[in-house]
Amino acid sequence: MSTTEVLIIDDDRTMRDGLTMLLEFEGYAVSSCESGASAFDLVKAKCFDVLLIDYLMPEMTGDEVVRLLRPLCPDALLIGVSIETKEGVFLAAGADAFISKNMLVHELVPLIVKYGARC
Secondary structure, X not given: OOOOEXXXXXXXXXXXXXXXXXXXXXXXXXXXXXXXXXXXXXXXXXXXXXXXXXXXXXXXXXXXXXXHHOOOOOOOEEEEEEOOOOHHHHHHHXXXXXXXXXXXXXXXXXXXXXXXXXX
16 A cells, blocks of 8 residues: 655645644655645646645645646645635635644544545
């Protein structure tokens, strides 16, 4: 069985590092980047099973990132993340799920397990 590949897209380094530690502890292979543009480059080079996408980032918002990456990752689990209520915005853009940053630590791993690796 292959390891689930997760890409964290968030401009906050502390958030990326904390989520990386959490997910690696759970056995996931984790990559991260700080913008939609850098995520696009990573996704072109490698298949990810899960993409965790922050909403508020410089240059483009999370829903714009979802629209950019969904065609490249049709089978991946795309999860929108924000401290604000942005579920409708993310789902309308093509994300599979939304998690508030307040609940991220508690809900992320169960959500990944529920969906399983789809890549």
